[in-house]
Amino acid sequence: QKEVEQDPGPLSVPEGAIVSLNCTYSNSAFQYFMWYRQYSRKGPELLMYTYSSGNKEDGRFTAQVDKSSKYISLFIRDSQPSDSATYLCAMTEPGPKKLSFGAGTTVTVRA
Amino acid sequence: EAQVTQNPRYLITVTGKKLTVTCSQNMNHEYMSWYRQDPGLGLRQIYYSMNVEVTDKGDVPEGYKVSRKEKRNFPLILESPSPNQTSLYFCASSRTATEQETQYFGPGTRLLVL
Numbered sequence: 434q435k436e437v438e439q440d441p442g443p444l445s446v447p448e449g450a451i452v453s454l455n456c457t458y459s460n461s462a463f464q465y466f467m468w469y470r471q472y473s474r475k476g477p478e479l480l481m482y483t484y485s486s487g488n489k490e491d492g493r494f495t496a497q498v499d500k501s502s503k504y505i506s507l508f509i510r511d512s513q514p515s516d517s518a519t520y521l522c523a524m525t526e527p528g529p530k531k532l533s534f535g536a537g538t539t540v541t542v543r544a
Numbered sequence: 545e546a547q548v549t550q551n552p553r554y555l556i557t558v559t560g561k562k563l564t565v566t567c568s569q570n571m572n573h574e575y576m577s578w579y580r581q582d583p584g585l586g587l588r589q590i591y592y593s594m595n596v597e598v599t600d601k602g603d604v605p606e607g608y609k610v611s612r613k614e615k616r617n618f619p620l621i622l623e624s625p626s627p628n629q630t631s632l633y634f635c636a637s638s639r640t641a642t643e644q645e646t647q648y649f650g651p652g653t654r655l656l657v658l
Binding site for chain 2: 437439441465467469474475476477478479482484521523525527528529530531532534535536537
């Protein structure tokens with residue numbers, strides 16, 4: 434079983450829709466939770482990160498962490514065609530520990 | 545501009561021909577690492593470096609070597625490439641090993657081994 438599970442999609446939504454992405458994990462020691470956006474033929478770009486449980490909002494993006502369920506989510510409001518990309522979740526334990534990544538979900542926002 | 549650069553961006557080679565992929569960062573970061581990305585498997589760490597002259601294996605180190613002689617550079621060496629090393633490779637850096645939640649990634653190197 435993978436340490437981090439992420440549905441690869443693909444996910445296709447109309448412009449303006451809410452995009453909902455999620456990951457589940459098995460390691461209860463994870464404390465930092467990240468979302469990366471990766472455009473085709475580019476490197477991953479950090480969107481936002483959250484420490485421990487709770488919500489974090491940045492513009493149209495909201496990240497949620499539910500440690501009791503070992504479940505994290507990313508919501509994209511008012512989605513735009515420029516949001517079309519692969520979204521990767523990642524997480525790590527405190528201290529000098531490596532990141533564990535999900536496989537990524539490919540999202541297409543149709544104009 | 546803060547960035548991680550990799551060269552080459554695309555590389556086609558043949559089995560057994562040694563190659564080096566360079567990685568450089570201009571942010572004075574201590575921590576650097578190499579990943580490979582394969583469909584359905586996500587990003588897997590190959591090697592990492594906590595600082596100059598300090599390197600260690602990640603999850604999939606077989607067939608790869610690294611060195612860290614200068615803080616800014618972290619080359620990935622494939623001494624005898626094989627077709628199963630065909631992949632998309634990313635170099636990444638963060639200020640320290642305990643700040644990997646703010647890791648910067650390079651643009652990637654797409655490698656095809658025939």
